[in-house]
Amino acid sequence: MTDGIGLLIFLALSLLLVLLTVMQRKRSYTLRELLAFQRLRRAIGLAVEDGKRIHVALGRGNLLSENFGSALIGLGVLKRLSSVALIADHPPIATSGEGGLMLLAQTGLQAAHQRFGLPPQDLPQKAQLVGVTPLSFAVGSGMEIRDERVAVDLLIGHLGSEAALICDASHQQGNLSIAGSDDLTAQAVFAAAASHPLFGEEAYAAVAYMDGEAVHRASLQTQDLARWAIILFLIFASVVKLIGL
Structure with missing residues (x-):
């Protein structure tokens, strides 16, 4: 009985999603403005003009765990950023703390290169596995922030208290930091340390705000x-x- 009700709800929501998608193509649904994404759109243009990079920290979400949902959002954000900033002198870079995430990030960047007709060069340097433990991931991401002329840091994925070190490195460089996670500890860190923290569903809505x-x-x-x-x-x-x- 319970399984039947769950299946019915799933089918109803799927049908509703299809209908609303068709309606969206005729009349756009207005999203409420979020200051974080307003600043991000402006910062992307300034970073491209100044020859600086955008850094995406994807976190440590395992492909087979329940934490992978937030990592998928980070991958979606990286894909959208690549579509905008790939032709810049310094294209976006991604850091991750899990091997599967690194491979998915490299695959996404490769697809973006092919879409623009560009050769996929230096993918291992643009999407890196910087550490497999929380501390090593934070230290590795901080090194990329300091060494790669980064102007904007996006922390979207499964992170914990180690996010404080990444936010601190971003702050020391004077970067704009926008951060969201499915972890409550990370959200508390972002509230204190990030330029624009994303809470709850705001992080999961990032892709919708970026590409429309x-x-x-x-x-x-x-x-x-x-x-x-x-x-x-x-x-x-x-x-x-x-x-x-």
Whole structure:
């Protein structure tokens, strides 16, 4: 019974997502403005003009763990940044703390090169495995921030308290840092140390804010509608219980 209800909800949400995607292509769904992404769009242009890099820290999310969802968002952000800044003198770089993430990042950068008709050069230097433990990952990312003329740091993925070291390295270089994670400890660190922390679903909405594709905006609209449906159901169930039905 429970499995059947879960399958029904999944099918209903999938159908809603498809319908909203079609509607998005006809009329765009307006997202609420987030200062972090306003600053990011401006910073990308300035970094390209100044010949500086954008750094994406993908974290340590394992491909087979429940923490991989936030890492996928980081990979999506890297893909969008590559589409914008790949032709710059210093294209974006990515650091990760897990081998699978490194390979996926290199694959994404290779696809971006092919899309622009550019030879995929120096992929191991543009997407690196800088450490497999939390501390080594933080130290390795900090070294890249200091050595690679980085102007913008995006920390999106599964990170923990080691994120404080990365934010500190970014702050020492005077960089703009935008950070989001699925880990509560990392979110607390970002609230204190990042230029623009992303909390909760703000991190998961990063791709939609950066590229504006219909399917990504529709996914946010689907989440909003599902959230309201759950709220109304809880209110209805509470009222029914109070009146004794």
